[in-house]
Amino acid sequence: MRPNLLRSVAIGIATTLSLGSLSIAPSWGQEAQSTVQGLYENPSYIRSCRQLNRGVEVFDNTNLGPAANRIGTLNAGTQVRLTGVLASGRAQIYLQGQTLSSTQPVGWITASALTNCGSTPPPPVNKACFRANIALNVRSAASSNAALITAFPAGSTLVATTNPPTQQTSPNVAPDYGRVWLAITLNSGGTGWVARTGTYGQGSNVTSIPCP
Numbered sequence: 001m002r003p004n005l006l007r008s009v010a011i012g013i014a015t016t017l018s019l020g021s022l023s024i025a026p027s028w029g030q031e032a033q034s035t036v037q038g039l040y041e042n043p044s045y046i047r048s049c050r051q052l053n054r055g056v057e058v059f060d061n062t063n064l065g066p067a068a069n070r071i072g073t074l075n076a077g078t079q080v081r082l083t084g085v086l087a088s089g090r091a092q093i094y095l096q097g098q099t100l101s102s103t104q105p106v107g108w109i110t111a112s113a114l115t116n117c118g119s120t121p122p123p124p125v126n127k128a129c130f131r132a133n134i135a136l137n138v139r140s141a142a143s144s145n146a147a148l149i150t151a152f153p154a155g156s157t158l159v160a161t162t163n164p165p166t167q168q169t170s171p172n173v174a175p176d177y178g179r180v181w182l183a184i185t186l187n188s189g190g191t192g193w194v195a196r197t198g199t200y201g202q203g204s205n206v207t208s209i210p211c212p
Contacts, residue, residue, distance in 0.1 A: 039087050046084035049117035050093070052076055055210020058107035062087040067131065067155040071107050073209050079117055086111070128160040130182070130206035138192035142168040142181035149192045158184045158206060161191055168193070169201065182206065 039062070058072045059065065074080070080093040083106055091111040132152050139146035152158065160166065166183040170176035177199040186192050197203055 039085055041084050042086060043084055045082045045086070048082050050080055050082060050091075050114040051117045051119050052078045052080065052109075052113050053115045053119070054113055054212070056109045056113045057209065058093075058109055060107060062090045062108050064090065064108060064110060074109075075210055080114075126163055127211040128163040128165045129209050129211040130158045130160065130165075130184075131209050132156045132158060132194075133205055133207055136194045136205060138184070138186070138194055139181075140192065142183075142193045143170060144175045144179075144195075146193070149186070149190075152194070157209070157212065158182075158194065159211065161185050167196065172200070 052074055054076045056074055057064070057070050058074060059069045060071050061069050063069070078095075080095060083092040083094060085092040087108075089111055090108050091114060092106055092108055094106040132154055134154050136152050136156075136158075138149045138151060140149055141147075161183040168181045168183075170179045170181065172178045176195075178201050179195050179199050180197040180201050181193045182196040184192055184194055194205070196206055198205070
């Protein structure tokens with residue numbers, strides 16, 4: 001499941017990879033496995049248990065992006081296993097006994113989200129968050145005729161004003177024909193509305209995700 005790593009010796013490298021309360025600092029003469037991409041394998045971490053201290057997105061690459069490379073999300077308190085393969089600030093993980101998707105059994109997350117298994121999970125965040133699947137205009141009211149406030153590019157994180165989210169469905173007449181609108185909190189602290197669906201409530205312009 002791990003990348004095909006070439007065995008080498010980390011000479012004079014002081015790279016530190018954070019893994020919750022643990023860290024790895026390859027030093028003079030310490031044997032490690034690496035690739036030109038800066039990946040390392042620590043055999044002592046293989047299959048070791050870690051727990052998420054917050055919700056995270058899981059990607060199929062060490063860049064943790066773009067959104068097209070996201071393979072899933074995991075909630076705070078979820079226990080994962082390390083593969084032992086690491087990159088700077090990144091860790092490769094898997095879910096024991098299950099997979100993140102049907103085709104990708106392992107994935108990459110930010111290592112700062114990892115803590116020791118058995119740790120007390122943080123209290124749930126009383127927010128509802130979404131990712132914009134497409135570029136979205138933000139309106140002053142739940143209508144395409146309302147004033148345009150701002151816009152969010154695809155991949156942006158949107159925070160609903162309430163949890164459960166506040167929604168409003170347009171009448172089945174022009175211009176929105178039953179479009180569902182979602183109230184979100186703006187960076188300024190104000191409220192705006194984005195189209196959660198297309199006309200007649202079809203499709204989905206946003207995806208529910210764990211709040212950062």
